[in-house]
Amino acid sequence: MEKRKNKKIIIKVSGLSKSFNNKIVLKNINFQLFEGESLAIIGASGSGKSVLLKNIIGILQPDKGSIKINDTEMVNSSRNLKEKILLDLGITFQHGALFDSLKNWENIIFKIANKEKLNNKQGKKLALSIIKQLGLQPQILDLYPSEISGGMQKRVAIARAICGNPKILLFDEPTSGLDPVTGSIIDQLIKTAVGTVGGSAITITHDMASVFRIADKVILIDKQTISWSGTPKEMFNSANTKIQEFIKPINSEFFLND
Amino acid sequence: MLYLFLDILGTTGKKFINFVANIGHFFIFFGSAIYWTFKPPWYLKKIFQQILDIGYFSLPVVGLTTFFSGMVLALQTYNGFTDFNSESTVARIVLTSITRELGPVLTGLMVAGRIGAKMAAEIATMRVTEQIDALGTLGTRPMQYLIAPKIIASLVCIPLLVLIGNTIGILGGYVIAIYKLNFNPNLYLYATMEYLQLIDIIQGTVKAAIFGLIISMVSCYFGYNATKGAEGVGFATTSSVVISSVMILTSTYIITALFFG
Numbered sequence: 159m160e161k162r163k164n165k166k167i168i169i170k171v172s173g174l175s176k177s178f179n180n181k182i183v184l185k186n187i188n189f190q191l192f193e194g195e196s197l198a199i200i201g202a203s204g205s206g207k208s209v210l211l212k213n214i215i216g217i218l219q220p221d222k223g224s225i226k227i228n229d230t231e232m233v234n235s236s237r238n239l240k241e242k243i244l245l246d247l248g249i250t251f252q253h254g255a256l257f258d259s260l261k262n263w264e265n266i267i268f269k270i271a272n273k274e275k276l277n278n279k280q281g282k283k284l285a286l287s288i289i290k291q292l293g294l295q296p297q298i299l300d301l302y303p304s305e306i307s308g309g310m311q312k313r314v315a316i317a318r319a320i321c322g323n324p325k326i327l328l329f330d331e332p333t334s335g336l337d338p339v340t341g342s343i344i345d346q347l348i349k350t351a352v353g354t355v356g357g358s359a360i361t362i363t364h365d366m367a368s369v370f371r372i373a374d375k376v377i378l379i380d381k382q383t384i385s386w387s388g389t390p391k392e393m394f395n396s397a398n399t400k401i402q403e404f405i406k407p408i409n410s411e412f413f414l415n416d
Numbered sequence: 417m418l419y420l421f422l423d424i425l426g427t428t429g430k431k432f433i434n435f436v437a438n439i440g441h442f443f444i445f446f447g448s449a450i451y452w453t454f455k456p457p458w459y460l461k462k463i464f465q466q467i468l469d470i471g472y473f474s475l476p477v478v479g480l481t482t483f484f485s486g487m488v489l490a491l492q493t494y495n496g497f498t499d500f501n502s503e504s505t506v507a508r509i510v511l512t513s514i515t516r517e518l519g520p521v522l523t524g525l526m527v528a529g530r531i532g533a534k535m536a537a538e539i540a541t542m543r544v545t546e547q548i549d550a551l552g553t554l555g556t557r558p559m560q561y562l563i564a565p566k567i568i569a570s571l572v573c574i575p576l577l578v579l580i581g582n583t584i585g586i587l588g589g590y591v592i593a594i595y596k597l598n599f600n601p602n603l604y605l606y607a608t609m610e611y612l613q614l615i616d617i618i619q620g621t622v623k624a625a626i627f628g629l630i631i632s633m634v635s636c637y638f639g640y641n642a643t644k645g646a647e648g649v650g651f652a653t654t655s656s657v658v659i660s661s662v663m664i665l666t667s668t669y670i671i672t673a674l675f676f677g
Contacts (some may be wrong), residue, residue: 215553217553241552244553244554244555245555247553251550252546256550257542257551269554271557272554272555319658
């Protein structure tokens, strides 16, 4: 806690509520993401984790509450301002959301190419340097997303998110559908991005092994609100039944010792 | 009985309100799309791709349709006017029908079926797979990147397609007139040139530009607002073709009435 006091707040969510057709999905959500922190958001399917992420990035508009990114209010702010803030973010969507009509390398450098007017050779070179970190083969660069496996698509989406070294990373289930080896490569990458580059990350995940590898802090969304928050180690001592359900399937000793 | 009546009234009212709301949404979308169409930067590569798709790849279907329409028009006109001065009458009717109505309308309907459906399906798929959301987070305005190139290409290509279709349609009439009805080629050509009016060409081109706007706007609107996964993509595709076709057939009357009414 002491360590956090000197750190800058990167994302601050206060009193956020969201409903669809009178059905409440999120109610009074409050949390902060500090500089250099990796936050994992866990919760059952349909608990509103992705909705929370979409509210943060401005795709959805909350009914109530405030979202500040680097002290800039996102709720009800102008589109230009939102776009400017979003340029500093690296985001992956739950199902990748790669552009079908573009080759993988074009997908990866999409944001940078718009800003820096890269030619094909420069673009491919940049994309190659990124996919190497993700254990992908150079051959996939000239293929379209539909021509590679789902796991590869996921990694290309992550490559797109980290291209340009954004300081804030938001991942929606980055390791779902990946084999454990690739999953741990992705986790390592998130850790590196947060630790070495000094970035901050929010990761939505169901993968508890991943949570223990990457997270400094965990929040659980249950019954439309944050029902628990703490460090990964604190999860083992928690009396929260939902937390216990989440950690039950894993070998606690292994992760604690790790 | 009263409850049944109230139920029917409630359902009808709800549908009417939805209908009015959808029209409102469409006009907001229309205004926004026009704004982003004329606002730089323009994605030239995307515009070129769309021109190729809408213009070049629609040529065979437009050419074939207008050619056979010209042929059948010449044949039917001849049957009806066999006792009159057939050369000039057939040439005149083929020319006027093709340039004023058949060329623009058939081209519009063909493009609505071929390109409108494709535009709607492409954008709807991007919507339901979160690609449009992703575009927004990558510093690119979806309206400018996805919609504007389609509108620009439609406005450029469909008038050109109509001009080419008109020429091919008139050629179809000429082929039948000369090789089946044994008309004098010089007389037929002379009659065609004599009755060729600039106002017909202008009217056809104006119609084509309006049809281009209708097809691209309606298709992009349904695609952009698609929901509910694969079912939503299907709904967007069907709706775009049906609504575009109805609007083409309705607006052709209004434009004709404005020019010649």
